[in-house]
Amino acid sequence: SGHVQLPSPQNVTLLSKDFDMILTWTPGEGSPPDTTYTVRYKSQERMDKWIKVPHCKNIHRTSCNLTCVLPNFFVKVQARVKAVSGAFQSPWVESQFKEYHLDVELAPPVLNVNVKENLIHVNASFPLATCVESLFWMYDLNLWEAGSEDKVSKKKQYECNFRKNTVTIDTTALRGNYCLSARSSFQSIDFKYSKFSQPLCVLLNPKG
DSSP: OOOOOOOOOEEEEEEEETTEEEEEEEOOTTOOTTOEEEEEEEETTEEEEEEEOGGGSSBSSSEEEOGGGOSOTTSOEEEEEEEEETTEEOOOEEOOOBOHHHHOOOOOOEEEEEEOSSEEEEEEEOOOOGGGTTSOEEEEEEEEETTOSOHHHHOEEEEEEETTOOEEEEOTTOOEEEEEEEEEEEESSSEEEOOOOOOEEEEESOOO
């Protein structure tokens, strides 16, 4: 048919960011303002079938969160996107393959700190989609005296705390300003870590 094809989406990338798997792209040069996009994906379990993504059909935005439509977090998936405008559409453009379990990138946890007389209770929350909550997330927690020059040796590390556990630290022997910071961790083939969260500092056992 003599139809003019729409410009294809560019820079089609399946990326993992802050626990999510997201397909992103940029509009093809000269795309009309009313262009919408439709996304499909396939997994290595069924290479012959592209599966529709209901929440990413005829969308105006240039990204699609695929985390909770993935059928299996331990299998590589690939996604594709096409542009549509009126009766016209572009060819599909495919991303590379990614696997959630191997490629997930972690965000630092958000710390919630509660100081009681001689105890600190710390728990961490993560920006997780409900579909991945059951995976084996952990976090590492550091505690150190604020301004101590030799941070590394003074840091107390609390490792391999599961996401749902509250960590209780006895502060009887600590006096002054102490800081806490944590990172998310996850074991795939080897351990993956996020960056450490911004330090959160508390005053412990002030004199008098």
